[in-house]
Amino acid sequence: MSPETLVVRVLVTGVGAIIGQGVVKSLRQLPGVYIVGLDRDPQAFGRHACDAFQVKPQVAETDPAYERFLQELLEREAIDLVLPGIEQDVFHFDARRELFASAGVAVVLNDSRLISLARDKWRLHQALLEAGLPAIPSSRSTDWEQVQAELGPAPLLCKPRQGSGGRGQALVENEDDLHYQSRKQGENFMLQRLIGSADEEYTVGLFGYGDGESSRPAILQRTLGPGGATWCARSVAGDPLIQSACEALTAHFRPVGPTNYQFRKADGRVWLLEINPRLSASVSLRAALGCNEAAMSIDYFCRGQRPALAEWRAARCSRYIEDHIEYL
Template sequence: MPDASRRPTVAVTGVGALIGQGIARSLRPRGRVRIMGVDRRITPFSKTFCDAVEQKPAIDEASEAYLDFWRGLVRREGIELILPGLSVDMDFFNGNRAAFRDMGVKVALNREGLIALCADKADFQKAYRAAGFPAIPSARPESWEEALAALGPAPLLLKPRRGEGSAGIVRLDDASDFAYWTRRSGDNWLMQTVMGTEADEYTVGVYGLGDGTSLGPIIMRRRLTRSGHTGEVEVLDHPAIAALTGRIIRHFQPIGPTNLQFRMGGETPYLLEINPRFSSSCSLRAAFGFVEAEMCIDDLLEGRTPEQPVIRHGAAHRYNEDFIADTLPGKEPSGYAGDPV
């Protein structure tokens, strides 16, 4: 392994959560960089993927004091690249691009316009449909009768306009459901036709080059957990999804790690959403040869176009296990992964 003092330092945020851990874990075995993990909650488990860790201060992240925290951290640790592992972190860095340019640090951020467009599912669906892509029927009806007329027979889906993953998505079967959930959701909702089945859902990863081209795609048929994250995947070829992904990339021109979610409706793929960031399945993608964090190092630190990855086919299943950290006096914690549960 190279001397740590000669490796560039890369900060990975959100290492107390699934995405940040996946980013750090994909970088760790290759030893190209010194990994600085950052989060509000630093756990013994997250430390195992990092060379050093820093706990976020408990202050308003919209404040100048929080920006000063990052200025100090970048200067003290010599951070050259930041990989945001949480959507809230992406929003913070996106809103402070100029400040981080002044610090001389690179941040793995997608195109600013695409981040803004994807922040609201209703706005994105309008833009997607206007571009001529096969779109899932979507509406914000004022009544259940109007919903049925616009979207077809029940059940229908109500999802947050602003949110991530599958959190907040509910099935509506009748007028009572419509009244309850639209009232409870305030203005933050969008209704859609149910497209396909859970067995027809796919997550797709690309690394956008900003000019309408990309590396990938890696296509995975998936099953979601109750928390809305990917629990099982099968990496495979899907010509129809690959073709549509190419068209979408040419139109929206993403930069860096980009995640697309699809449902099949018959023989037609329908885009659920674009997540213009690292996703919860980044560690699974890395296991099959699509290592987005390494691509960021090639692109943003070394200034070269990453090589097209060689993607393997196969299946993966996520499971829980115990992590035991010894705390004997004078002994550093040592991780033990207990029996799977």
């Protein structure tokens, strides 16, 4: 790609992970984008899809050496936009917004309050109740009779307050399970009523404008695979219940940029499982069907434009494992 054809230079972090690789794949649909990949693993597969690749230093993100590394990388590669591809970078970059501002570099970050709130599922649950929005009955009690009175009969779902991708979740069938999980999770412990079934689970992507409005939601009915990421999915052209839930959540929480809502349907209602105020693991699936959140991020964060969902194609999607061989 010749320099005169370049439009924007993008740093994508975590290109060894599924989200980072999905972001790179989405950017490859666009002309005039130069992609710099970043990952702690020097052999990260995503490096092959980038125009340039940098190895993340083996130091903590809070180490001043890492901040110096980032500053030098942003300047050396003349980065215009940073797209965090792992959740840890979202949290770290949110706390270091001034670093990017001083460098004159746009970074794809949601509203700080929403990032903090969504990080703790119990706090999010409390916020839903305070806002009068539907919330799955939840509890932090370790008293079996009280838990059953609040949430109904077993099985119940133990869901860590902090975590993603379904990691650490377990069914609670009886009092012994309750006490075991409460000891295991400690302050991270919370319970929820088990809502609906995996057949009625949805992942929804939209682009928030920060004022309570957003692009039209891109809805996928999904099947989870290893690690809690979407493995198979079917696009949904429109769903009044889900669209109404997205409008209410967006109006209240006012997300900025790529935002992911996860729902289950049960009893004729839509129930929020969690909010990911960032790009999600299904980013490349949505891009293939007409909702390219990486392109929307360039329009919004670099050009000041409100991106809209112009197309949403009907499709069934599946992921598979492939081999990549480098002969030595």
